[in-house]
Amino acid sequence: MAVKQISVFIENKIGGLATITDVLAQADVNIRALSIADTSDFGILRLIVDDVFKAGNALKENGHIYSITDVLAVAGDDKPGSIARIVKALANEGIGMDYAYAFFAKKENLAYMIIKVEDMEKASKALRENGIHLASEEEIVSL
Amino acid sequence: MEKRYFQPEIETMPVEQIKALQSERLVKQVQHVWDNVPYYRKKMEEKGVTPADIKGIEDLHKLPFLTKDDLRDAYPYGLMGKPKKDCVRIQSTSGTTGRRVVAFYTQHDIDLWEDCCARAIVAAGGTEEDVVQVSYGYGLFTGGPGLNGGSHKVGCLTIPTSSGNTDRQIQFMVDLESTILCCTPSYAAYLGESIEEKGFRDQIKLKAGIFGAEAWTQEMRQEIQNKLGIKAYDIYGLTETSGPGVSFECEEQTGMHINEDHFLAEIINPETGEVLPEGEKGELVFTSLTKEAFPLLRYRTKDLCVLNRKPCSCGRTHIKMSKPLGRSDDMLIIRGVNVFPSQIETVLLNEGMTPNYQIIVDRVNNTDTFDINVEMSQEMFSDSLGKVAEKEKQLVASLKAMLGIQAKVHLVEPKSITRSEGKAVRVIDKRKLYG
Numbered sequence: 001m002a003v004k005q006i007s008v009f010i011e012n013k014i015g016g017l018a019t020i021t022d023v024l025a026q027a028d029v030n031i032r033a034l035s036i037a038d039t040s041d042f043g044i045l046r047l048i049v050d051d052v053f054k055a056g057n058a059l060k061e062n063g064h065i066y067s068i069t070d071v072l073a074v075a076g077d078d079k080p081g082s083i084a085r086i087v088k089a090l091a092n093e094g095i096g097m098d099y100a101y102a103f104f105a106k107k108e109n110l111a112y113m114i115i116k117v118e119d120m121e122k123a124s125k126a127l128r129e130n131g132i133h134l135a136s137e138e139e140i141v142s143l
Numbered sequence: 144m145e146k147r148y149f150q151p152e153i154e155t156m157p158v159e160q161i162k163a164l165q166s167e168r169l170v171k172q173v174q175h176v177w178d179n180v181p182y183y184r185k186k187m188e189e190k191g192v193t194p195a196d197i198k199g200i201e202d203l204h205k206l207p208f209l210t211k212d213d214l215r216d217a218y219p220y221g222l223m224g225k226p227k228k229d230c231v232r233i234q235s236t237s238g239t240t241g242r243r244v245v246a247f248y249t250q251h252d253i254d255l256w257e258d259c260c261a262r263a264i265v266a267a268g269g270t271e272e273d274v275v276q277v278s279y280g281y282g283l284f285t286g287g288p289g290l291n292g293g294s295h296k297v298g299c300l301t302i303p304t305s306s307g308n309t310d311r312q313i314q315f316m317v318d319l320e321s322t323i324l325c326c327t328p329s330y331a332a333y334l335g336e337s338i339e340e341k342g343f344r345d346q347i348k349l350k351a352g353i354f355g356a357e358a359w360t361q362e363m364r365q366e367i368q369n370k371l372g373i374k375a376y377d378i379y380g381l382t383e384t385s386g387p388g389v390s391f392e393c394e395e396q397t398g399m400h401i402n403e404d405h406f407l408a409e410i411i412n413p414e415t416g417e418v419l420p421e422g423e424k425g426e427l428v429f430t431s432l433t434k435e436a437f438p439l440l441r442y443r444t445k446d447l448c449v450l451n452r453k454p455c456s457c458g459r460t461h462i463k464m465s466k467p468l469g470r471s472d473d474m475l476i477i478r479g480v481n482v483f484p485s486q487i488e489t490v491l492l493n494e495g496m497t498p499n500y501q502i503i504v505d506r507v508n509n510t511d512t513f514d515i516n517v518e519m520s521q522e523m524f525s526d527s528l529g530k531v532a533e534k535e536k537q538l539v540a541s542l543k544a545m546l547g548i549q550a551k552v553h554l555v556e557p558k559s560i561t562r563s564e565g566k567a568v569r570v571i572d573k574r575k576l577y578g
Contacts, residue, residue: 007526009519011556037528042519042554044528063558065519069526098527116526 027058035101166199259388260293271298278326285386332509335370398463
């Protein structure tokens, strides 16, 4: 049960992030979650948005480089130990994470975690077996 | 101060005599080329010129030009003027692919080249009492071998440290009490800083330095002179014409005396090829007068400069050339290495990237910085930071292999490189080289 993440090349300079978020704002795209991985001169901006297609088009029109990646969105109660449970479920199965970031949904009072793994199927199974809820694209969009 | 020369009779020869000598030698050199270099003979034939048309230096303009493209077309042996059995050495430029220049020498050629370097050393105050530290690279590069040979001819105690290993350079300088330093100006400045940092300023005995192979400004000269407590002399040369020593500075430091008994200089309009009168700025063209193995007639250097024959207080009568005031092509010299923007384009295309790049060269603390901005492309991008960084690393390595020097690569947003009238600005050179 994968969720689409949009990854955008971002130059490491003042105003770089502002330019991209502005493009998305102009296209009326809502950002659900955001994370940046960076080196000294460039970064990758990873976004979960309410409309991947619209976001992609807007970025392309404005000359940005991006790619779309399948990631897992996992929900847990907003309480201590939630994230530990998710992470442990994967570790116990020997599944490594490429990267992860979390966000909080006020309406549902849930903490969401976005996880990138090599083997999506194996990870989904491990999480499900531990009673962890995997969010669908629809669920994320409707947040 | 007593005036000293390495070869006084030649270096102070009256101008009319120099011109007569040049005419006599030019006639012989042209005949030598006609007889032994079919590549150039063909060029002459195409222009309808034979050796009979060249009776003296006033006929020089009749000869066709040679360019770096000719050197490339004729590579490796096409311009050789002597059979291999008579040649004893090659030297080569920094080895930038497709543009490498290989020059050949007979023992006689080496001898005359070393004489030229010896004149430069004596002009900088060198005598047999001096300890000359040659911190130019040895090997294919002409800097080390040229000054090394010149230093031997003057009878100086010569320390062939070659370039690099700064701590050892300073150690020798202190322990052996070097009095004359030969290297690139940027390395001299770097040595000066290191000496200051390590607190050895009081322990060095340098009095002069002979610095070339790179363009440098008066400000840089001042800085090196202050840092090292020496007088800094400029020297000029090209691998094509033998190496350093084609021209050199005297104590007046107002231009470099061209060794006119070996090299005939002209200034031309780089657009039209028309010969310009003395005192006008244009492209420097050299004709060798005494070379056996690698004679070049009317070789275009691409360096822009001015010639003047005003009498010099040093007593030398040979014409002086200004420091190069720029170049008539797009070649950059970065840390002494020739770099053509087109080479960067080639690497990017080889790596499957779009050739949108910009070179930024600057000089910080007298050392050249070399940065290349490369516009990000869809092919190079991925969601994994590691993979993008890996590709960036690969690009840096390929650039190094192609250019021979390390560049700092920065991945930038697509379309972010300045375009002027739709054309990308490929080179931003912030150095003030020709002040």
